[in-house]
Amino acid sequence: MPRLLLVAGLIVGAGLAAWRYLPTPAPATWTAEEVALIKSLSLSQLPALPADPSNRVADSEVAARLGQHLYFDTRLSGTGTVSCATCHQPDRLFTDGRPLAMGTGIGPRHTPSLVGLAYSPWLYWDGRKDSLWAQALAPLEAGHEHAIDRLRSARLVTSDPLLSRLYRLTFGTPPALPGRPVSAGPLGSEAQRSAWHELPETTRRRINEIFANTGKALAAYQRKLLPGRSRFDDYADRLNATNNATASELLAAAEVAGLRLFIGKAQCVTCHNGPLLTNFEFHNTGVLAVTGQLPPMGRYDGVRKARKDPFNCLGDYSDAAPEQCLELRFARDDNSLVGALKTPTLRNVSATAPYMHGGQLATLTDAIRHYNEAPVSMLSHNEAKPLGLRPVERRQLEAFLATLTAPLSADTHWLAPPERE
Amino acid sequence: MIRLLRFFLILPWLASAPALANDVAPELTATTASGVRLEVFSDLSPLALNRIHSWHIRLQDAAGRPYAAHRLELSGGMPEHDHGLPTAPAASSTGNPGEFLLEGMRFHMPGRWLLDFTLVGPQGTETVSLELQL
Numbered sequence: 001m002p003r004l005l006l007v008a009g010l011i012v013g014a015g016l017a018a019w020r021y022l023p024t025p026a027p028a029t030w031t032a033e034e035v036a037l038i039k040s041l042s043l044s045q046l047p048a049l050p051a052d053p054s055n056r057v058a059d060s061e062v063a064a065r066l067g068q069h070l071y072f073d074t075r076l077s078g079t080g081t082v083s084c085a086t087c088h089q090p091d092r093l094f095t096d097g098r099p100l101a102m103g104t105g106i107g108p109r110h111t112p113s114l115v116g117l118a119y120s121p122w123l124y125w126d127g128r129k130d131s132l133w134a135q136a137l138a139p140l141e142a143g144h145e146h147a148i149d150r151l152r153s154a155r156l157v158t159s160d161p162l163l164s165r166l167y168r169l170t171f172g173t174p175p176a177l178p179g180r181p182v183s184a185g186p187l188g189s190e191a192q193r194s195a196w197h198e199l200p201e202t203t204r205r206r207i208n209e210i211f212a213n214t215g216k217a218l219a220a221y222q223r224k225l226l227p228g229r230s231r232f233d234d235y236a237d238r239l240n241a242t243n244n245a246t247a248s249e250l251l252a253a254a255e256v257a258g259l260r261l262f263i264g265k266a267q268c269v270t271c272h273n274g275p276l277l278t279n280f281e282f283h284n285t286g287v288l289a290v291t292g293q294l295p296p297m298g299r300y301d302g303v304r305k306a307r308k309d310p311f312n313c314l315g316d317y318s319d320a321a322p323e324q325c326l327e328l329r330f331a332r333d334d335n336s337l338v339g340a341l342k343t344p345t346l347r348n349v350s351a352t353a354p355y356m357h358g359g360q361l362a363t364l365t366d367a368i369r370h371y372n373e374a375p376v377s378m379l380s381h382n383e384a385k386p387l388g389l390r391p392v393e394r395r396q397l398e399a400f401l402a403t404l405t406a407p408l409s410a411d412t413h414w415l416a417p418p419e420r421e
Numbered sequence: 422m423i424r425l426l427r428f429f430l431i432l433p434w435l436a437s438a439p440a441l442a443n444d445v446a447p448e449l450t451a452t453t454a455s456g457v458r459l460e461v462f463s464d465l466s467p468l469a470l471n472r473i474h475s476w477h478i479r480l481q482d483a484a485g486r487p488y489a490a491h492r493l494e495l496s497g498g499m500p501e502h503d504h505g506l507p508t509a510p511a512a513s514s515t516g517n518p519g520e521f522l523l524e525g526m527r528f529h530m531p532g533r534w535l536l537d538f539t540l541v542g543p544q545g546t547e548t549v550s551l552e553l554q555l
Binding site for chain 1 (some may be wrong): 473529
């Protein structure tokens with residue numbers, strides 16, 4: 001009897017070990033539908049950068065040079081210590097490796113990568129900005145990021161010899177600014193807000209114009225930050241109707257198995273689709289709120305903020321005609337967007353930990369486990385369903401995700417502080 | 422001011438939108454129970470994920486004459502994922518009988534999409550569904 005129990009135990013143990021560690025035998029070829037889906041994820045399929053009609057200098061080289069100078073300039077902060085590159089660090093693929101961003105203080109959100117963001121119709125985790133340039137303005141005035149007021153920002157850009165020269169080349173001669181007050185802005189301290197409201201309307205508009213142009217130059221620079229080809233792209237491009245073998249010297253067997261899960265059982269491709277591996281849309285995936293914070297309302301609030309933003313596509317400082325603002329005019333705003341946050345790109349995902357809007361998940365292993373379990377959402381409902389991935393499958397999926405990491409395709413001179421011109 | 426001027430400059434164009442050509446095959450079609458045929462001509466062809474675009478809609482009665490509906494509405498989504506469209510598209514008349522411009526179309530997931538059109542016209546209110554695979 002004890003011997004019988006021992007044998008039964010060994011069989012159960014072996015079965016459990018096999019379930020955990022033995023990969024499922026994979027088919028030797030991809031189907032035509034799978035080939036088409038895999039190829040749709042390749043960078044070769046990335047369309048040209050979408051035009052931004054709200055920013056007339058979006059594709060101007062001189063604007064991008066001005067934007068690069070602004071991007072790395074710590075004088076564009078209240079403390080003189082923070083630049084865009086403080087959180088969006090070039091050598092970390094424009095992220096910061098921290099759970100929550102830290103500028104002049106610790107912010108409420110995790111720093112997303114800027115790579116490929118020029119393709120996104122909406123910016124921020126909750127989509128409260130509708131262009132790269134409108135987004136670039138918000139951190140300047142945010143108390144925990146750059147914490148510089150609007151007037152001082154405009155004065156720096158139009159009085160510094162180098163910045164003002166590039167500004168004039170890009171936008172023409174800026175309007176004159178008052179010598180007093182020293183600082184003023186609609187979002188700063190009480191004193192700054194009060195000084196702002198005491199300024200004549202025409203002066204406020206002049207400051208806003210220079211401020212908006214600052215964002216437009218920063219956006220022109222950020223449009224240069226594009227992802228580079230990864231091992232996955234080479235694998236995908238080699239597939240076609242006649243060459244549909246799953247095995248290849250370009251990807252290991254575990255990575256190919258992970259790709260099969262990515263487009264199949266794990267359902268990643270549902271939201272992480274297209275060459276940038278994101279639909280740039282908003283989904284509630286049941287991620288726990290950041291410790292000490294209420295669960296975010298997400299896109300439900302974000303779309304309302306975007307509509308009220310004076311720097312949006314329909315606003316006075318946009319260069320677009322109203323009929324060109326399709327995303328803003330036809331944005332959805334119903335209750336299904338409660339708790340929904342933006343799908344990030346998976347390009348370079350293995351090198352840009354931690355993950356989620358608050359950096360709550362430290363590793364890719366944690367992120368995959370989260371989607372495998374699909375916990376109940378704290379607010380509204382989790383759109384994802386439990387996946388039932390075995391441990392070996394979770395490792396395969398993680399192995400595949402690592403094949404998406406590659407150096408950026410931007411010229412190297414855009415990836416470091418510019419030389420003084 | 423310049424933006425306002427630009428808007429007025431394109432107004433004449435908007436008011437005299439050319440009728441849809443008869444020799445171009447529609448991207449999608451559907452027919453209501455009463456025989457009204459709905460044809461979709463997409464600005465983005467072939468249809469692709471994650472790109473906002475417009476559809477031109479032509480309605481014809483069973484005899485092939487323009488069906489002068491005065492309102493066209495769209496709702497839809499992915500039944501398997503239990504969610505709707507990512508945008509809120511809206512249709513406006515082009516000025517030509519039975520023709521509408523449907524702006525704000527975007528699809529954000531691969532799979533089966535179900536689109537429900539509501540037509541309000543001379544024959545009352547009708548609905549027709551259209552299925553597409555992306």
